[in-house]
Amino acid sequence: MPRLRRxxxxxxxxxxxxxxxxxxxxxxxxxxYFDIAKSTLSEDxxxxxxxxxxxxxxxxxxxxxxxxxxxxxxxxxxxxAAEVLERIAATLADEERILAGGFLYMSDILYNWYWxxxxxxxxxxxxxxxxxxxxxxxxxxxxLPAMMAARxxxxxxxxxxxxxxxxxxxxxxxxYVSGSTKRVQTMSLAKRALSAGQRVLIIDxxxxxxxxxxxxxxxxxxxxxxTVGVGVLVATAEPAHKLVEQYTPLLVLHGMEDGATRPHIxxxxxRTKEE
Amino acid sequence: MPRLRRxxxxxxxxxxxxxxxxxxxxxxxxxxYFDIAKSTLSEDxxxxxxxxxxxxxxxxxxxxxxxxxxxxxxxxxxxxAAEVLERIAATLADEERILAGGFLYMSDILYNWYWxxxxxxxxxxxxxxxxxxxxxxxxxxxxLPAMMAARxxxxxxxxxxxxxxxxxxxxxxxxYVSGSTKRVQTMSLAKRALSAGQRVLIIDxxxxxxxxxxxxxxxxxxxxxxTVGVGVLVATAEPAHKLVEQYTPLLVLHGMEDGATRPHIxxxxxRTKEE
Numbered sequence: 001m002p003r004l005r006r007x008x009x010x011x012x013x014x015x016x017x018x019x020x021x022x023x024x025x026x027x028x029x030x031x032x033y034f035d036i037a038k039s040t041l042s043e044d045x046x047x048x049x050x051x052x053x054x055x056x057x058x059x060x061x062x063x064x065x066x067x068x069x070x071x072x073x074x075x076x077x078x079x080x081a082a083e084v085l086e087r088i089a090a091t092l093a094d095e096e097r098i099l100a101g102g103f104l105y106m107s108d109i110l111y112n113w114y115w116x117x118x119x120x121x122x123x124x125x126x127x128x129x130x131x132x133x134x135x136x137x138x139x140x141x142x143x144l145p146a147m148m149a150a151r152x153x154x155x156x157x158x159x160x161x162x163x164x165x166x167x168x169x170x171x172x173x174x175x176y177v178s179g180s181t182k183r184v185q186t187m188s189l190a191k192r193a194l195s196a197g198q199r200v201l202i203i204d205x206x207x208x209x210x211x212x213x214x215x216x217x218x219x220x221x222x223x224x225x226x227t228v229g230v231g232v233l234v235a236t237a238e239p240a241h242k243l244v245e246q247y248t249p250l251l252v253l254h255g256m257e258d259g260a261t262r263p264h265i266x267x268x269x270x271r272t273k274e275e
Numbered sequence: 276m277p278r279l280r281r282x283x284x285x286x287x288x289x290x291x292x293x294x295x296x297x298x299x300x301x302x303x304x305x306x307x308y309f310d311i312a313k314s315t316l317s318e319d320x321x322x323x324x325x326x327x328x329x330x331x332x333x334x335x336x337x338x339x340x341x342x343x344x345x346x347x348x349x350x351x352x353x354x355x356a357a358e359v360l361e362r363i364a365a366t367l368a369d370e371e372r373i374l375a376g377g378f379l380y381m382s383d384i385l386y387n388w389y390w391x392x393x394x395x396x397x398x399x400x401x402x403x404x405x406x407x408x409x410x411x412x413x414x415x416x417x418x419l420p421a422m423m424a425a426r427x428x429x430x431x432x433x434x435x436x437x438x439x440x441x442x443x444x445x446x447x448x449x450x451y452v453s454g455s456t457k458r459v460q461t462m463s464l465a466k467r468a469l470s471a472g473q474r475v476l477i478i479d480x481x482x483x484x485x486x487x488x489x490x491x492x493x494x495x496x497x498x499x500x501x502t503v504g505v506g507v508l509v510a511t512a513e514p515a516h517k518l519v520e521q522y523t524p525l526l527v528l529h530g531m532e533d534g535a536t537r538p539h540i541x542x543x544x545x546r547t548k549e550e
Binding site: 006007008009010011012014015016018019020044047048050051052054055057058105107108111112113114116117139140143144147148150151154156157158159161190192193 | 281282283284285286287289290291293294295319322323325326327329330332333380382383386387388389391392414415418419422423425426429431432433434436465467468
């Protein structure tokens with residue numbers, strides 16, 4: 001096989017693998033697609049794996065056996081995770097972002113697909129061993145980080161609504177008390193969105209007192225499923241006591257107490273107990 | 276340079292280019308990163324371009340001149356577009372998806388990151404010549420296709436809210452009449468989300484009478500910006516007359532008239548005037 005041919009195949013193989021994170025693709029699929037022997041494919045995969053290791057681009061995992069194959073894991077840790085979280089933290093540390101009620105203007109960050117792709121990969125890396133069957137969040141702003149975590153895990157995304165909509169069919173609703181406003185809120189989920197026994201990873205954009213995350217856990221419980229982790233992009237330092245016991249924030253927000261003029265955001269670079 | 280080294284570099288280069296669709300990366304960046312001459316990089320890019328052409332994986336575009344560089348365009352047309360739209364259409368053509376009021380249960384499709392990535396690429400391909408500065412939608416379900424269109428274009432996503440929230444800061448609101456329910460609805464957008472003069476591509480998940488899209492166009496107009504296109508994933512065949520004159524649906528939904536038992540969804544594979 002001429003040299004050029006191999007280089008072209010490597011480019012296509014890399015694109016196809018990385019476009020489908022976490023999907024186990026049978027080796028026979030690629031052998032047929034490129035019309036090559038398994039030994040040739042294995043050599044190609046060794047090269048891609050070595051390249052990805054060298055440049056910290058994620059992991060190429062080969063699973064042996066009848067149900068085996070190869071998959072790309074968009075692992076993002078260490079320097080690759082720190083860089084992203086530090087850039088987001090620096091962008092958020094702007095006094096003009098402070099809104100009434102101790103909130104922070106974050107929409108431009110949450111609607112930035114590139115940062116959310118990276119954030120999804122960081123969540124996947126930190127919750128990898130929780131083996132979730134699906135990722136769950138509540139509208140609206142949690143959808144983006146949750147979607148990208150679902151992408152990194154290659155799992156379905158389930159979105160609870162703040163109200164019950166006609167376009168969802170029959171649903172289960174709960175009432176919960178918002179931890180920060182102390183007001184009663186409602187949340188609902190289409191019954192067909194979640195099956196009993198599923199392992200659910202909850203991802204949200206912001207946690208203050210933890211009422212929303214607690215409400216989501218309650219909804220998971222009502223549907224007979226199990227919460228295997230709670231991840232939030234930003235958690236406030238205060239109140240230190242949240243309504244959920246275990247959660248993994250990627251960023252912690254300080255200085256939103258009354259009268260503060262400038263938020264301070266601290267990236268969480270250490271591994272936590274949940275990892 | 277040993278042969279293995281080139282193969283590894285091609286894998287890394289492919290991953291780095293395809294992870295940042297539409298971003299023009301200076302050739303000097305890759306030359307420094309891989310410590311190679313510009314001629315070597317050019318040869319690598321020729322190989323990747325040839326591979327992507329062969330396997331219909333998108334376009335590698337080189338821009339010459341001082342502000343030049345290379346970028347990956349996730350173009351998805353022809354068979355690559357048809358396959359995705361036909362699979363989505365087949366999945367949606369299920370009588371159990373019909374909901375009261377002529378709606379269709381689509382959440383599982385809209386929250387499927389893989390299909391939405393492809394849908395975003397199809398929107399990008401069809402609206403490529405509209406050169407939008409940003410992609411706009413309204414919460415909740417339009418967010419996913421719009422986010423992925425924003426990814427394919429590498430442009431910011433702007434999301435209007437159904438109500439005004441404390442976490443958005445000051446906003447502009449409008450009232451509009453829903454085309455299907457004839458009820459007055461409100462929609463708002465944070466003032467800092469959109470600047471005057473910006474070219475806005477509106478993307479939504481579903482269009483029945485077109486009231487929401489018209490409301491979004493009104494919001495764009497109020498903020499001194501310009502709508503350069505309206506794309507929807509699914510538009511109903513009836514009513515044939517929509518409140519917006521020009522729109523591009525990827526799928527057209529038939530058979531949701533009263534008493535229909537089975538939806539029929541027709542992929543729109545032809546190029547439209549807006550392309």
